[in-house]
Amino acid sequence: MRYRKLGSSDLEVSEISLGSWLTYSGGVEADATRACTEAAFDAGINFFDTANVYGRGAAETAWGEILSAHPRDSYILATKVCGQMSDDPADRGLSPAHIAQQIDASLTRLRTDYVDLYQAHRFDPSVPIEDTVEAFQKVVEQGKARYLGFSEWTPEQIQAAVDIGGPDLFVSSQPQYSLLWQAPEAEVFGLCSGNGISQIVWSPLAQGILTGKYKPGQPVPEGSRFASDTMAAAKDLVYSDEILAAVQRLVPIAEQAGMSMPTLALAWVLRRSEVASAITGASRPEQVHSNAAASGVELSADLLAAVDQALGDVPVTEPTLAPMAQAGVKHR
Numbered sequence: 640m641r642y643r644k645l646g647s648s649d650l651e652v653s654e655i656s657l658g659s660w661l662t663y664s665g666g667v668e669a670d671a672t673r674a675c676t677e678a679a680f681d682a683g684i685n686f687f688d689t690a691n692v693y694g695r696g697a698a699e700t701a702w703g704e705i706l707s708a709h710p711r712d713s714y715i716l717a718t719k720v721c722g723q724m725s726d727d728p729a730d731r732g733l734s735p736a737h738i739a740q741q742i743d744a745s746l747t748r749l750r751t752d753y754v755d756l757y758q759a760h761r762f763d764p765s766v767p768i769e770d771t772v773e774a775f776q777k778v779v780e781q782g783k784a785r786y787l788g789f790s791e792w793t794p795e796q797i798q799a800a801v802d803i804g805g806p807d808l809f810v811s812s813q814p815q816y817s818l819l820w821q822a823p824e825a826e827v828f829g830l831c832s833g834n835g836i837s838q839i840v841w842s843p844l845a846q847g848i849l850t851g852k853y854k855p856g857q858p859v860p861e862g863s864r865f866a867s868d869t870m871a872a873a874k875d876l877v878y879s880d881e882i883l884a885a886v887q888r889l890v891p892i893a894e895q896a897g898m899s900m901p902t903l904a905l906a907w908v909l910r911r912s913e914v915a916s917a918i919t920g921a922s923r924p925e926q927v928h929s930n931a932a933a934s935g936v937e938l939s940a941d942l943l944a945a946v947d948q949a950l951g952d953v954p955v956t957e958p959t960l961a962p963m964a965q966a967g968v969k970h971r
């Protein structure tokens with residue numbers, strides 16, 4: 640496993656990291672959660688990403704139990720705040736009161752005194768950006784988080800935060816980024832790298848689609864993520880015969896290069912130096928090992944050109960799937 644510096648921080652994160660959305664908050668049984676997490680340590684993964692809202696606390700609780708058996712300085716722990724935590728519509732967002740309450744709740748569930756990275760899961764356009772920035776700064780001053788990040792912020796929102804907090808306030812940006820979702824390259828990558836902010840990218844395998852296991856016109860494989868009823872809404876957004884056919888055109892390219900499809904997809908996001916880590920999910924320990932193998936794999940210019948040609952018009956480059964991120968910025 641190779642490691643990359645996270646923005647202007649002193650953290651060295653593994654190129655492949657493990658996330659706990661869906662999989663460790665109900666989707667995957669406790670034994671598999673433990674097996675995948677331990678497989679990550681075995682594979683040299685030192686970076687773990689969760690959020691208060693995953694399973695409304697359940698994912699943090701599961702990792703609190705598993706990770707606390709490891710020395711605290713042997714892993715880099717990231718969590719997030721913003722998502723809806725209860726049926727109370729006010730129990731969400733980035734107000735100073737909500738951030739102050741949620742960091743304490745996350746630390747309790749994670750069984751630790753601090754997280755390495757505390758991220759805004761989304762932007763909250765109902766709260767003045769100055770108030771949000773001050774609330775995050777306070778979390779760091781109190782020693783409850785070492786560094787700060789954000790997820791799915793627009794260039795306008797990122798610039799507003801940098802203008803207030805300075806270039807070193809945030810060290811990471813967490814956008815969706817994969818062979819099928821290339822939109823952040825256009826503006827977010829450059830703006831962030833000019834301000835000491837790395838990308839840590841989510842769903843780099845497009846939720847498993849880029850492994851090639853879903854075939855156009857064929858039933859969804861049993862036991863896979865898109866076989867689950869709870870994923871019906873997400874499936875409608877990302878799963879079509881056109882996309883699955885394009886992914887199948889990548890299979891011979893990966894084979895000819897002597898690499899697996901997960902390796903091709905993960906090495907593709909890691910080809911960009913702006914990306915510090917690819918945050919993968921896994922429902923089985925074998926997947927963790929297979930994904931970790933992508934670290935350090937270089938893709939030739941010829942291979943990259945063949946991939947572009949095979950995908951054709953399929954990659955989404957406009958942020959149409961992230962409507963929440965389109966709201967503006969409120970000031971005091």
Ligand SMILES: NC(=O)c1ccc[n+]([C@@H]2O[C@H](COP(=O)([O-])OP(=O)(O)OC[C@H]3O[C@@H](n4cnc5c(N)ncnc54)[C@H](OP(=O)(O)O)[C@@H]3O)[C@@H](O)[C@H]2O)c1
Nearest residue numbers: 658659660841842843844845846847863864919920921922
């Ligand atoms: N900031 C945000 O808004 C946001 C949003 C989403 C996710 N995230 C973060 O990103 C993390 C990763 O997201 P993701 O789980 O969607 O990532 P992903 O790596 O694109 O997809 C992971 C899923 O693909 C399948 N898979 C993984 N490796 C495989 C392999 N080698 N062979 C076959 N199938 C494989 C598994 O599902 P099955 O085995 O069940 O098919 C696995 O759960 C999350 O846990 C979370 O930490 C953040």
